[in-house]
Structure formats: structure tokens, C-alpha cells
Amino acid sequence: MAAEANNAKPTFLSPPQEGKEPIVSxxxxxxxxxGVIALDHIDLDIYPGTVHALLGENGAGKSTLVKxxxxxxxxDEGEIIINGRSTRLTSPADAISTGIVMVSQSPQxxxxxxxxxxxxxxxxxxxxxxxxxKVYKTIREESKRVGIKIEPGIEVWRLSYTQKxxxxxxxxxxxxxxxxxxxxxxxxxxxxxxxxFYKFIRQFADEGGTVVLITxxxxxxxxxxxxxxxxxxxxxxGHLDRKEATIEKIRALMFGERSAExxxxxLPTAQPEPNTVLEVKDxxxxxxxxxxxxxxxxxxxxxxxxLGIAGVAGNGQKELIQAIMRLRPVIKGKIMYNGEDITxxxxxxxxxxxxxxIPDLPAKYGVSIENSIIExxxxxxxxxxxxxxWDKIRELTLKLIKEFEIKTPSPDTPVKFLSGGNIMKVLVAxxxxxxxxxxxxxxxxxxxxxxxxxxxxxxxxxxxxxxKVSAIIASEDLDEIFQISDRIAVMNSxxxxxVFPADKAKREEIEHLMVM
Amino acid sequence: xxxxxxxxxxxxSSIFLAYYLAAVGHGLMEKSGVLxxxxxxxxxxxxAVAFAISVYTFSVPLATFIAMIVAAxxxxxxxxxxTKLPISHGAAGLSTMFLGYGLAALVGLPAxxxxxxxxxxxxxQPSLGGTWVWFYVVAFAVAVGIWYLVEKTKIGAAIRAAxxxxxxxxxxxxxxxxxxxxxxxxxxxxIGIGAAVFELAYTQVWSQGAGMGYGWIAFAxxxxxxxxxxxxxxxxxxxxxxxxxxxxxxxxxxxxPDVGKMLPFVAAIAAMIIFMVTPLRRKLAPPKSLGKIYFxxxxxx
Ligand SMILES: Nc1ncnc2c1ncn2[C@@H]1O[C@H](COP(=O)(O)OP(=O)(O)O)[C@@H](O)[C@H]1O
Ligand SMILES: [Mg+2]
Numbered sequence: 001m002a003a004e005a006n007n008a009k010p011t012f013l014s015p016p017q018e019g020k021e022p023i024v025s026x027x028x029x030x031x032x033x034x035g036v037i038a039l040d041h042i043d044l045d046i047y048p049g050t051v052h053a054l055l056g057e058n059g060a061g062k063s064t065l066v067k068x069x070x071x072x073x074x075x076d077e078g079e080i081i082i083n084g085r086s087t088r089l090t091s092p093a094d095a096i097s098t099g100i101v102m103v104s105q106s107p108q109x110x111x112x113x114x115x116x117x118x119x120x121x122x123x124x125x126x127x128x129x130x131x132x133x134k135v136y137k138t139i140r141e142e143s144k145r146v147g148i149k150i151e152p153g154i155e156v157w158r159l160s161y162t163q164k165x166x167x168x169x170x171x172x173x174x175x176x177x178x179x180x181x182x183x184x185x186x187x188x189x190x191x192x193x194x195x196x197f198y199k200f201i202r203q204f205a206d207e208g209g210t211v212v213l214i215t216x217x218x219x220x221x222x223x224x225x226x227x228x229x230x231x232x233x234x235x236x237x238g239h240l241d242r243k244e245a246t247i248e249k250i251r252a253l254m255f256g257e258r259s260a261e262x263x264x265x266x267l268p269t270a271q272p273e274p275n276t277v278l279e280v281k282d283x284x285x286x287x288x289x290x291x292x293x294x295x296x297x298x299x300x301x302x303x304x305x306x307l308g309i310a311g312v313a314g315n316g317q318k319e320l321i322q323a324i325m326r327l328r329p330v331i332k333g334k335i336m337y338n339g340e341d342i343t344x345x346x347x348x349x350x351x352x353x354x355x356x357x358i359p360d361l362p363a364k365y366g367v368s369i370e371n372s373i374i375e376x377x378x379x380x381x382x383x384x385x386x387x388x389x390w391d392k393i394r395e396l397t398l399k400l401i402k403e404f405e406i407k408t409p410s411p412d413t414p415v416k417f418l419s420g421g422n423i424m425k426v427l428v429a430x431x432x433x434x435x436x437x438x439x440x441x442x443x444x445x446x447x448x449x450x451x452x453x454x455x456x457x458x459x460x461x462x463x464x465x466x467x468k469v470s471a472i473i474a475s476e477d478l479d480e481i482f483q484i485s486d487r488i489a490v491m492n493s494x495x496x497x498x499v500f501p502a503d504k505a506k507r508e509e510i511e512h513l514m515v516m
Numbered sequence: 517x518x519x520x521x522x523x524x525x526x527x528x529s530s531i532f533l534a535y536y537l538a539a540v541g542h543g544l545m546e547k548s549g550v551l552x553x554x555x556x557x558x559x560x561x562x563x564a565v566a567f568a569i570s571v572y573t574f575s576v577p578l579a580t581f582i583a584m585i586v587a588a589x590x591x592x593x594x595x596x597x598x599t600k601l602p603i604s605h606g607a608a609g610l611s612t613m614f615l616g617y618g619l620a621a622l623v624g625l626p627a628x629x630x631x632x633x634x635x636x637x638x639x640x641q642p643s644l645g646g647t648w649v650w651f652y653v654v655a656f657a658v659a660v661g662i663w664y665l666v667e668k669t670k671i672g673a674a675i676r677a678a679x680x681x682x683x684x685x686x687x688x689x690x691x692x693x694x695x696x697x698x699x700x701x702x703x704x705x706x707i708g709i710g711a712a713v714f715e716l717a718y719t720q721v722w723s724q725g726a727g728m729g730y731g732w733i734a735f736a737x738x739x740x741x742x743x744x745x746x747x748x749x750x751x752x753x754x755x756x757x758x759x760x761x762x763x764x765x766x767x768x769x770x771x772x773p774d775v776g777k778m779l780p781f782v783a784a785i786a787a788m789i790i791f792m793v794t795p796l797r798r799k800l801a802p803p804k805s806l807g808k809i810y811f812x813x814x815x816x817x
Contacts, residue, residue: 072687073813093689108684110677112804117673122689128671175689290798 021084023048023210024069024100024179029078031064035417038064040234041078046179046227051201051211053225055218057254057449059419060231062214063104066181069212070102071095096122099178101171103185107164109156109171115139116152119171143170146200161313162193169200179210187215188476190312190515198224216449218250230254251450258451264479267461269503270486272305276336277438277470278324283333285316285323292331293319295494301438301470306461308485308502309474312514316494317474318360321442324472325357326350337438351381356435358427360442366427369416373397373408376415377430400429404459421452428456432463439463439471445480457484478507490514529648530717532756534710536655538734539752540662541706543743547666548699549679550595551807553609555707556731557616558590562711563727564624567637571627574638576716583715584708590616591704595696598809599682605807621724628722639720651717655749658706662745675699679803682810692810710734733759733780740787742800751787755780 022045031039038061046052054062067073069080071089080087082098089095092102101122109118120126120135139152148166156164165185172180186197201211201224215221221228228240230253237253251259278301287293293316301307311317322328324335326347335343342350351357359365367376377400378384378393397411404425408418415423424447431439439460445453461484463469474491475481481488485502490513497513538559545552562583569579594612598605631637642648666672674695677685682692714727737755741747758765758780766776791800 070687091691092687093691096689102687104687108687110680110684110688112680112798112801113673113677117670117677118688120670121674121677121685124689126670128674129665129669131668132670132673133668171688 020047020049022046022081023083025081026065026069027079027081029065029068029075029080031061031068031073031075036419037234039068039075042231042234042236044229044236046210046212048178048210049205049208050226051205051213051224052227052229053213053215053221054229054231055215055221055250055254056231056237058421058447058452059233060254061234062231063183065231066102066183066212066214069095069100069179070181071100072102093122096175097124099176100181101175101177101179102181102183103165103168103172105184105187107156107161107168109164109167111157112155114153114155115150115159115167118156118167119152119174122171122175138174139170142174146170146173147196162189165189166193169197177209179212180204181212181214183214184216186213186220187217188313191478191511192515194220218247218254218450222247222250232256254449255451262450262454264454264483266483266502267458268465270305270461270464272302272470272486273468275303276300277303277338278472279334279336280320280324281334281336283320283323283335284331285319285328286331287316287319293494294323296333297491297494297496299472299489299496299499301472303470304464304468305486306464306471306473306484308481308488309472309491310478310481310488310510310514311474311476311491313476315491315514317476317491318442320491321359321440321472321474325355325440348381351434352385354435354437356431356433356439358431358439358441358444360446362427362447363415363420363423367415367423369423370414372412372414373401373406373426374411376426380430380434382434396433400426400433404429420447421449424448424456425452428459432459435463435469435471436467437469439469439473441471441473441475443475443477444473446475446477453480454483460484478510481510482507492516526643526648528753528756528760529642529651530713531759532752533651533655534714534718534730535734535737535755535759536748536752537658537706537710537713538731539710539737539741539748540658540745541703541710542734543703543738543741543745543748544662544666544675544706545591545595545700545703546738546743546806547679547803548595548675548696549682549803549805549808549810550598550696550700551605551609552594552700552703552735553606554590554594554612554616555735556728557613557620558587558704559616559707559711559714559731559734560725560727561590561616561620561623562587562708563715563730564620564627564722565708566712566715567722567726568623568627570638570716571631571635574636576638576640579638579716580709580712583712584705587708587711588701588705591700591702591707592697594704595700596693599693599696602809602811604809617725617728620727624722624726625724628724631722637720637722638716640717642717651713655752659745659749666745671695671698676803679805681805682808683812686812707731707734736781736784740784740791742791742796743802744796744800747791747796747800751784754783754787758783 024046026042026044029039029042056062068075071091071094116132116135116139120132136152143150148170150167186194205211222245226242228245230237251262280297280299283294283297284292285294297320309317319328323330326345330343334341363369374393374397377397378388383393406425407422445456464471488500488502488505489496490498490510492514542552542555565586566579566583569582594608597603598608674690677690678692678695686692733755737751738748741751762776762779766773
């Protein structure tokens with residue numbers, strides 16, 4: 001451990017940083033959660049003026065590390081040294097006042113508040129009783145300077161995901177961030193915004209700022225970062241300089257021997273049957289805040305094919321998927337399943353008729369984290385109508401644990417003690433078992449690292465090819481859409497704006513339609 | 517006729533103010549995310565404290581002040597234990613409610629004994645010297661003040677942030693505990709003043725259990741108006757009129773007295789429906805994290 005840190009030392013003395021002291025140093029940082037050591041004696045130096053990428057598979061401890069730096073988690077052991085001074089960070093407010101600001105994958109800004117209200121909360125120079133309008137001018141000026149168009153008085157729920165992330169970044173700038181912690185903050189942005197962001201990050205670092213960048217897109221990290229640190233199971237697996245970093249080296253550090261399985265080649269194209277399993281006709285569905293999120297969508301899925309729905313988050317995919325699963329009322333239009341009108345049927349009906357469902361945020365909406373793996377499987381209506389046959393369920397659970405390599409002490413372990421990736425595996429294993437006809441999924445691998453995500457996609461496609469199951473998969477990850485789909489439908493502002501056979505689809509065209 | 521309108525406005529002024537202050541204080545506290553099920557107990561205690569201090573000191577301001585302080589302490593305690601510890605807001609609130617009922621008897625009965633033995637109670641007469649005008653002025657001033665505080669200032673934004681999503685609020689730089697202490701302390705101070713007005717200006721008598729149930733009405737007033745300081749004026753007025761004149765109304769329409777007692781609650785349900793079918797719905801929606809236990813290091817899935 002210490003040896004690794006020492007070995008890595010020379011790479012930090014590359015010319016641009018020569019003579020500079022680290023702005024943030026971690027020494028022996030350890031954080032334990034029930035059943036896991038999320039961070040195990042981490043040593044890390046971060047230098048001013050650099051973009052420092054933090055990579056690692058799911059559950060490696062990346063988020064925990066930046067949450068420690070942002071004062072959300074208090075480490076059990078170890079020391080945080082900021083500008084040469086040992087510092088205790090007991091809250092984000094503490095971190096903000098030392099110039100550390102975090103932006104994470106899910107926007108922290110609050111929907112019911114205005115942009116200005118969200119931003120002023122962290123600005124210490126304003127006392128508690130000033131009117132929020134006092135910051136409007138500053139916000140307008142600063143947003144103009146960095147090229148973001150944002151009205152300070154607008155309520156956040158009216159913004160798109162991208163705009164929200166822009167506000168988060170703007171907020172960080174206005175808070176005078178010297179160290180910007182980006183935890184998958186850019187990962188889900190549309191490609192054009194992403195490029196703008198990376199340019200901004202580079203510029204921020206070149207002007208002397210410091211960025212800690214977490215992403216599971218290794219190429220992006222290699223593109224923009226000066227330094228790369230790979231975490232594995234809570235420990236530092238290695239430090240790399242940009243010049244010496246190759247994709248193979250990074251993957252090897254991240255995944256060990258599993259890195260050989262990583263490929264983004266398209267999975268084999270299915271040969272669908274002529275009959276239609278799912279048909280959606282002129283569907284209109286409301287969003288959470290009034291207004292139609294789905295506006296006249298029509299589509300169909302043939303037996304034994306994967307229809308991928310590409311789109312930037314917040315363009316109605318969630319509502320469409322929920323309407324199909326009968327979790328959201330249909331205002332107008334029809335949903336047909338195997339030739340039968342299910343527009344007024346219940347989720348229960350779908351679940352006992354061969355439909356599997358992988359929702360977004362699976363740990364929240366897909367499993368009950370307080371219950372065991374066995375119980376999370378038994379709860380599905382296919383198993384729990386009448387009397388539950390626990391012996392059979394246990395047998396099935398053990399089989400799935402083996403098949404999907406779910407890391408768990410036992411089938412009776414509460415799901416909340418598993419890592420995010422393993423929670424996801426429990427869900428996918430269960431849903432693929434009940435999806436004898438149709439699988440409905442939204443971002444099925446969003447939370448997973450490369451190796452696990454690819455494995456899940458292979459398993460899904462396998463099932464489609466072998467058992468003639470149909471699948472409709474909405475995803476914000478284009479790599480995923482391209483890898484798994486047989487046909488790709490692009491969704492934008494509640495409408496389907498194009499459908500393409502996946503083997504002929506052009507990435508640029510689809511990206512363009514997504515943000516048009 | 518003008519005379520009877522005037523006497524009507526004067527007649528409801530004290531119960532209106534009592535309801536208004538308690539409801540607006542309750543709403544302020546709940547905006548910060550602390551579910552307030554203790555209100556009836558602390559209101560009842562506030563009534564007893566105001567009564568007792570008034571008997572002991574014969575000072576309306578002092579009685580009001582002490583009732584306010586006592587209630588504020590309970591607000592601070594509730595905010596502290598529900599934010600700092602993983603304790604159910606419901607359990608903490610209801611236990612505190614019963615504590616309030618018990619303490620109210622303990623505080624009120626000795627003073628009541630003194631009163632029976634001849635000590636008198638300092639009260640405030642709404643009809644005297646235009647006092648009732650001030651009751652309305654105070655209610656409107658508090659309404660505008662609290663509305664401005666909650667909707668327009670930085671701390672107001674922090675209060676709403678803490679009620680919507682305390683984990684996010686914290687990440688945005690809010691000290692959730694401090695903000696909830698503030699909202700609950702001020703909120704309960706208003707509830708305490710409301711209780712004092714109820715005792716010293718409206719009922720002006722005390723027996724064991726005085727004020728019980730009126731806290732819940734304040735709760736219903738706040739809820740029916742979506743915790744909005746301005747709309748609460750309307751709800752509080754409706755409830756004040758129904759409380760003051762329910763027997764009269766029941767008599768006029770020839771309703772059984774028990775139906776008269778139900779009228780305020782029927783009005784609460786009606787008001788809620790009316791507010792919720794209008795575009796006000798969004799502004800009046802309950803805080804998303806109201807009553808939710810907040811662990812700082814909890815996995816946020
Ligand atoms: N709040 C928490 N409570 C319990 N366990 C947690 C919590 N946060 C993270 N963990 C666990 O700590 C480990 C590291 O998680 P995390 O830092 O989120 O990983 P990464 O961001 O690298 O995917 C995982 O095993 C995860 O399950
Ligand atoms: Mg993470």
C-alpha cells in the first residue's frame with residue numbers, strides 16, 4: 001500500500017507541477033460501512049492546476065472518497081491535509097469554505113427552489129435575512145462570463161437534466177471553488193454539452209483550479225486528465241501519469257483479469273419473428289409536474305428483438321416506460337401486449353404474464369433493500385400468489401447467485417449490505433427469470449462498471465436470441481443502445497423522432513436527433 | 517345591521533388571532549421538514565402557562581411572553597431530536613403531545629386553586645379601546661413577515677430546502693439542524709403566543725383540559741391552506757367564525773349541536789379540495805421530506 005504510493009511519487013513530479021505543493025493530500029483515509037471497508041488507508045496527493053481522474057469498478061470507493069472530501073462522510077481514520085494544514089471537514093459547508101465543491105451525477109439542487117435560491121444557500125458572504133434577489137446580478141454576470149444561459153429566478157423543476165448540471169457547475173464557480181469534485185457529473189450529459197464541459201474543465205485547471213474527475217468512461221478520463229488514480233476494493237491500485245496511461249493498463253488496474261472481457265462490439269443481431277409482442281399507439285402520458293411528458297408515441301416490438309430507446313434524460317423515456325408497465329396513467333392512446341389491450345390492466349397482470357421490469361435507480365425502485373435476496377425474489381406475484389414455496393425459491397435463488405456471480409455471504413443477507421453492482425445483479429437475475437415474454441428496462445446498467453455492464457447486456461441479449469424474448473430498453477448510454485439493440489428509436493421532447501435498424505444507424509445522426 | 521357586523525368582527529378577532537398564530541407557526545416548522553404532531557399538547561400547555569402566569573403576576577404581557585418561551589423550548593427540542601437522531605417524527609411528536617397535556621394540568625391546577633380562592637386573572641378585552649383592531653393588524657403583519665421570510669430570503673430558501681431534501685440541502689451548504697431549530701423555535705413561539713391569546717383574550721377561563729383540540733384545529737387550518745402564511749388568514753377566519761358561531765349556525769339551520777361541532781372540519785376538507793384543484797397546488801404541496809428520518813451518512817440511492 002505505502003509502497004505503491006511511493007512508487008507513484010515520481011509521476012507527480014512531472015514538469016508542470018514541479019515545485020508545487022499538493023492542494024489536497026489524503027493520508028491513511030479509512031471509511032467503514034456495515035459489512036464493507038469502502039476506503040482502506042487511502043493515500044493520495046492532488047496538485048493545483050491538474051485534472052485528476054479517479055477510476056475504479058463499481059463499489060471501488062470513488063464516491064465515498066469524494067464524499068469524505070466534501071464533508072458528507074466523516075472518515076474513521078486518517079488525515080485530510082488542505083494547503084499543508086491538517087483539516088477536519090464536518091459538513092459540506094466546511095468544505096465549501098475551504099474551496100472544495102462537489103457536483104455529482106444526480107443534481108443536488110432542489111426542484112422547488114429557484115436557481116438563485118439554490119445557489120445562495122452556500123454563499124457565506126450573504127447573511128441569512130437578505131432577499132435572494134441580491135444575488136441575481138452576480139448570477140447573471142457570471143453565467144454570461146462562462147457562456148451558460150440561465151435565468152436566476154426560474155424554478156429548477158423547469159430545467160432539463162443538462163441545464164441542472166450547468167447550474168451545479170455555475171454554483172461551484174460562484175462559490176469560488178478551487179477544488180472541483182465531479183462524481184460522474186458529466187457522464188450522462190449529451191455529447192455536445194460534454195465536450196463543452198471538458199473544455200471548461202481543462203480551462204479551469206489551466207487557470208490554476210483543481211479538478212477531481214470520476215467517470216466510468218475511461219477514454220474520457222484519458223482525454224482530459226493529467227493524473228489518473230485507480231481504486232480497487234477501497235485501496236489505491238495505482239497512480240498513472242497521462243503520458244504512461246493506456247486503456248489496457250487502466251482496465252487491468254480496475255478489473256484485474258476481468259478486463260479481457262470488455263468489448264463494445266455490437267452483440268449479434270436478432271432474427272425477430274413477424275408477430276408483434278408490444279405495440280404502443282399514439283400514447284400520451286403526463287409528467288410529474290403537469291404537462292405531457294409523452295406526446296403521441298407509437299412504436300412496436302417484435303417477438304425476439306431488442307428495441308433500444310435512445311435519448312437524453314428527461315425526454316419522456318421514464319414516463320413511457322412507466323406507462324407501459326402500468327405504473328403511470330395513460331391519458332390517451334393504447335398499449336397492446338400480445339394482441340391484447342392492456343391500457344387499463346394492472347402491473348400485476350403484466351407481472352403474472354411474463355413481463356420483466358428493470359427500473360431506473362434499481363436500489364430505490366427495484367428491490368426492497370431491507371429484505372433478503374430470497375425475499376426479494378419471492379415477492380414477485382409469479383411466486384407469491386397463494387402460498388410461497390420457500391424451498392423452491394431458495395433453490396432458484398442459489399442458482400441465480402451462482403449464475404450471476406452475486407457476491408453475498410448468503411441468500412438470506414439483506415440486500416442493503418450488498419454493493420451497488422451486486423444489488424443490480426439481484427434485480428437483473430430476478431427479472432430475466434420472470435421475463436418469459438417481454439423485458440422492459442430503463443438504464444439497466446447505469447450504475448454498473450464496464451465489465452459488469454457488458455456482462456449484463458450479454459445475458460439479456462442471450463435470452464432474446466435463445467428464448468425469443470422481446471425487450472424494450474430505454475437508456476441514456478449510447479454505447480449501451482448500440483451494443484444491445486436490434487432497432488433504435490430516438491426520443492426527444494416526448495416524441496419518437498426517428499427509428500433505425502441498429503446495424504445501419506449512424507451515431508452522429510442519432511446524437512443529433514437526441515439534442516435537436 | 518352595521519352594528520352587528522362590527523360586533524361580529526370584534527367577536528371573532530381573538531379566536532381568529534389565536535388560530536392564525538398557531539397555524540402559521542405550525543406551518544413554518546413543517547416547511548423545514550419536521551412533522552409536528554405535538555401541536556395540540558403544547559398548545560394546551562401554552563394555554564395553561566398563560567393562565568397560570570396571568571394569575572400569579574396579573575400581567576398579560578408577561579403571561580404571553582412566558583407561554584411563548586415555554587412553547588419555543590418544545591419546538592427546539594422536537595427539531596433537535598428528530599434531526600439529530602433517527603427517531604420517528606410521529607413518535608416524538610405524539611409523546612410530546614401527551615407530555616404537554618400532563619404538564620398543562622400540573623401547571624394550571626394550582627393557579628386554578630388560587631383563582632377559586634379569590635385571585636383574579638389578567639385578561640385582554642378585544643372590544644376595549646380598539647384592541648381588536650390591533651389583533652387584525654398583528655395577524656396581517658405576521659402574515660406578510662413570515663411570507664417574506666419564507667419566500668424571499670436566504671434563510672427561507674434554506675428552510676424550504678431542508679423540508680424538501682435535507683441531504684441535498686446539506687450538500688448545498690445548509691446547516692439542516694440549525695435551520696430546523698430556527699424554524700421550529702420561531703414556529704412554536706408563535707404557537708405559544710396563539711395559546712396565550714386563546715386563553716387571555718378568547719375564553720378567559722381555565723379548567724383542566726382547556727385548549728385541548730384547538731391545537732388540532734390549528735393543524736387543520738395550516739394544512740387546509742397548504743401552510744401558506746397568507747392563505748392561512750382565510751382558513752383561520754373561516755374556522756374562527758365556525759367556532760364562535762357554530763351553535764348559532766346549527767340553531768338557524770336547525771342542525772343537531774354535534775353537527776355544529778363538525779362544521780369546522782367539514783370546512784377544512786372543503787378548503788383543502790378547493791386549494792388543491794387550483795394551480796396553487798404546486799406552491800401548497802407538502803414538503804417532500806416532511807416527517808422523514810434524516811441520517812447524514814445514509815446511503816442515498
Ligand atoms: N452510505 C453507505 N452506507 C453503506 N454502505 C455504503 C454507503 N456508501 C457506499 N457504501 C458501500 O461502500 C462501497 C463503496 O461504494 P462507493 O464509494 O459508492 O463506490 P463507487 O462510487 O466507486 O462505485 C460499496 O461497497 C458500497 O456498497
Ligand atoms: Mg459512485
